[in-house]
Amino acid sequence: MKQLVARFFSFLALAFVLSFFGAAKANAEGVLDGLVFSGMIGPAQNPDLADSLYFDEGRFWSDICTQCGFAPGTYDAAETADGIRFSGTLESDSRGRFDYDGLVQDDGTIQVSITWERRRWYWTSRREIAFVGALSTQRKVASLADVIQAMQSLDPEGNPLCARF
Template identity: 35%
Template sequence: MSAPLSPNFNLSAAVAIALISVTAVGAGAVGAAASPSAVPTISLLDGKTFVAQSGEKGKQASNKDTIAFRYGRFLSEGCSPYGFGDAPYQATVDGAAVRFHAETHSPTHGTMIWDGIVKDDAIEATSIWNRERWYWKIKREYWYRGQRKK
């Protein structure tokens, strides 16, 4: 047998609190186990796009690239025609700069491992392109230097 409700009990307030709690957990509140696709990730470089010169390590610039950070994902537009899509990136603060790391994959051209640093409106990065077949391997390193797109 349950006790009778107190005259000060507000059923509407109790229901509202319960709904807010369920909604917060479903939206990815701290401690919740939300699906990564259900909650957009915001990272340190999100919303920034850079236009960069690039070239093979030890050589002069031979290409232009646009590097974009959106919703926790990294994209090299110059690599898109080769099947390299966007990928999650990790970013950490290093003094007045932000360091980042990403790995992009192409079904036909292999993997690119990206590391770079953004300070103010400038970006400097490297990528290592790996493509392996059973009878040969390619491993090339590229550099990127550019400015934030206005």
């Protein structure tokens, strides 16, 4: 009988620990939700285009990227000693993918390394891009649904800005 009770309590303890770690991961994924960062995006050595990076509902996107057909993507985030580290991918059917790896520091600044990869059957192109900026307190997050709906009417091929991507 003592062994049965001991096993029962061991099971309860294990269930508690697993639920705690599962909840911590779930909370970490949306830790940036509701935030907007304004800054510059472009070549890693010299970002030269004004852009904003949005986080909401466990997804992220940028103004320029959505205008060029890159759909909002999911992100993962974790609090570290250096700040909040996040990663995620934005994909486009015709323009490839952007893999983001960023850090939001305690002072509200953000630095993101972005690898752009575009695959064709005859070649693969890769470029290193960067986004640098700061937390914006003056902008409200556009809803994810509104961004997705607005993307339906965009024509990336007709946008000269998108020729860079």
